[in-house]
Amino acid sequence: MLRKHTYYLAAGGIVVLLIIGGLISEKKDAKEQTAPRDYPEIMEAGALNAVTEYNAISYHVDKDTIDGFDYELLNAFAEEKKLKLSVTPEMSFEERLEGIVKGKYDILATGTVVTTQFKDSLLFTKHILLSKQVLVQRKKEEGKDSLYINSQLELGHKTLHIIEGSPGLLRIHNLINEIADTIYIRQVKDYGPEQLLAMVSAGDIDYAVCDENIASASLAAFPNLDISKDIGFTQFYAWGVNKHSPVLLDTLNNWLERYMKTDKYKKLYKKYFN
Structure with a gap:
């Protein structure tokens, strides 16, 4: 049983390996928030805290670097806004959602199905991907x-x-x-x-x-x-922010609208969804 457990952890590149390699120190810089932040508070602090999932699309280790579609897209946003980016990989969807609701994170930056169920807890950006x-x-x-x-x-x-x-x-x-x-x-x-x-x-x-x-x-x-x-039909996937962060949502949507038309985005998309 122990051997199987070890095998599955290795197969998915569990985040513990990243910690050993010292590759997620930037993610551990994020401080716990006492309340959700909107874009003005984020800009005043000069730092953006995001949560994502450790997988082959959103965020993973490729040799000695951190890679991932959502991770690279986040970096492009943070660089343009001159924000220090802190990304926390979290395997549990419920933990990711709770972190957004409580203000621990500003952005849920992994493809999340846009449903009425989650609209009670999140504000969704414009759709970024289609999947099922x-x-x-x-x-x-x-x-x-x-x-x-x-x-x-x-x-x-x-x-x-x-x-x-x-x-x-x-x-x-x-x-x-x-x-x-x-x-x-x-x-x-x-x-x-x-x-x-x-x-x-x-x-x-x-x-x-x-x-x-x-x-x-x-x-x-x-x-x-x-x-x-x-199992299901094709649905919209998007990022999410706290329901009390409408300015952050508008800022993200305006940026995504522009960036997704650029050659940089087309190259990034082709890298992960060729």
């Missing part, structure tokens, strides 16, 4: 085809593993109603999406639900996986 939730399973194997899911209707009485608190949970519950059958849901607290992919690949679990962009970016490491079956 997909079923992660192993490819068909000789003598094991009974495990392979060909359509959503075959998910009845199957167990789907998903990150605890993930926005994808709402989609699974809707799917249960759509197929009029029971789907068992097991929420995983200690691992991120890439660890779930590793667990399916190794045969420790049979099915997981993951964001398509993250799953696609990780497939090279797990060639025996299949992510061709959709």
